[in-house]
Amino acid sequence: MAKGSVTSGDVARRANVSQSAVSRAFSPGASVSDQTRKRVLDAAKELGYRPNAIARAMISGRSRLIAILVAYLDNQFYPVVLEQMSRALQDRGYQVLLFMTDPGNQDQVVQKMLQYQVEGIVMASATLSSSLARECASTGTPVVLFNRYVPSSPTSSVTSDNIEGARQLAHFLDAGGHRRIVFIAGHEDSSTSRDREAGFHKGLAECGRALFGRSVGGYSFDGAARAARELFGGRDRPDAVFVANDHMAFSVMDVLRGELKLRIPEDVSVVGYDDVPEAGWAGYNLTTVTQPSGPMVEAAVSILIEQVENRVVDKRAAVLPARLVVRGSARLPRPPAG
Amino acid sequence: MAKGSVTSGDVARRANVSQSAVSRAFSPGASVSDQTRKRVLDAAKELGYRPNAIARAMISGRSRLIAILVAYLDNQFYPVVLEQMSRALQDRGYQVLLFMTDPGNQDQVVQKMLQYQVEGIVMASATLSSSLARECASTGTPVVLFNRYVPSSPTSSVTSDNIEGARQLAHFLDAGGHRRIVFIAGHEDSSTSRDREAGFHKGLAECGRALFGRSVGGYSFDGAARAARELFGGRDRPDAVFVANDHMAFSVMDVLRGELKLRIPEDVSVVGYDDVPEAGWAGYNLTTVTQPSGPMVEAAVSILIEQVENRVVDKRAAVLPARLVVRGSARLPRPPAG
């Protein structure tokens, strides 16, 4: 087998230097003379030498591998984040080890990550159980939760200001004259869904209103459709719905328009959260709240890499501002009279 | 630093066996007595031992790492594929090293992959230059091109039957009574776009028709919008458009309905290719051709893993059947008279 067969020893022999000289020539900042470096580089090029990152990882204890864990990629928010995060990590000289998880096998997946000596972990879905968090901590591997957090856990997290974003949504809907406002949650145990609901409640309360109803969509397309049918199936129809994320909001809009023959926003207003690309598409034109994926990714990467490079793991929580994006799926507030 | 500090030596000492016994206890199919294995496993559990996959990779020459290269994740076809492929690979005991590329830095990215001793490469976008292909071949690393191919290259590939799928689309449009049919290409140099165009031409020719016009969308949302404006801006408006993929088709539909105030399918029919999830959403309800992502992923993984495990690299080309999916974005053929 021709398994990457050319080694630093081969290059050394060819360049008439020691094997460590070869190593140095390929280590930025090592002390080599220009002459030696050139000799080595030339020999390396002739032989087609490529440093073995695995061997390097083993001896140096630095794999430059970051694990990213995601549960699903059908909500466009995550592909966008994954793309940005991979690029950001690559730019800093790290490689991404990607893991897909199901609710069940998360333990195994984290074991695999640790076996591969990853230097850091980003969990973009599925929350770390406390035992796994402890295990990561014991190996000194920093972890960042992305778009979620666990209040009781010492794990760092990056989120948008879900409470404030949802609060703005509530004010916007109230100003639009809506009176029967309902909410469709993601998962009951998701910090993101809970915060969005709490902020929404708070905003409504500030306007002297309360939620007219609620249901749970489980972050899935079908679940959201069921929730919509449930909330809009009765006599006393809501006049606005806040759906915990855009992905579910599209499904809700489909049910409202397709099955229930309601017009949006004339008969009912729909607002979401995330501002995924499809929200801007004319077919949905969804009023929503932007989660700033770019800054969120930057924050996650900075927090992680800083902890990796300084070998200190501590809890950091970044909360980035969220911004209301008014499009056409919700009735607009009337301009002030007079 | 507590860097995964417990090693097989530690476990060996604790279990009162040799270090190689520990290795064997963790190698499926190695010859160890049940008694020894149990002793080792118990000791390992007590110490929290986790085999070091990096060290294992180094000595065995098997990293169990597969690189997946993608250029963008905003066309939903790719996230879906990435998710399925990661799961399939994980199920077979391989891990995914994810690389995002730009047109420019592809060489560097492939170098990185090779440095990490990946055992195989999937290129889900961006085609391998011939020099890179040669480099991979020289290290014995199998490569599979996904949803693309290079006729002159010895690299394996997996595609759907783009020619036949597009041919069916042509017949469908002809049967629907369309007479001014245009095409919006992806990239001119993409095998997928070229095959779809060729199949479409062929189908039209079989019906005694020819293309009424064409433009290029470059696979981007904005590019597709421009192409739509160009083709539909003149007096002699097309009555149907085949867009080379769904992602661009959504953009085209937005322009047609939003800017040009055309009704779909009453004024103009739109068909796409891929059948991404959004194509089924009521807001678009796009008639398209299904690329069977599941079977395509299975084929790609089988081809790759077979070559990895048998250490033979040869060119294999899988072409999976594509199927027309009739939804509501194109006028339907009239039922035969009589």
Added chain:
DNA sequence: TTGAAAGCGCTAACAA
């Protein structure tokens, strides 16, 4: 079935 010993390809002291 088991243990001893020899490395995988490289980095990191340590001398020179």
Added chain:
DNA sequence: TTGTTAGCGCTTTCAA
């Protein structure tokens, strides 16, 4: 600046 020398944690002969 350079070469020599130890290993990193593991798998894999080879004998016993």
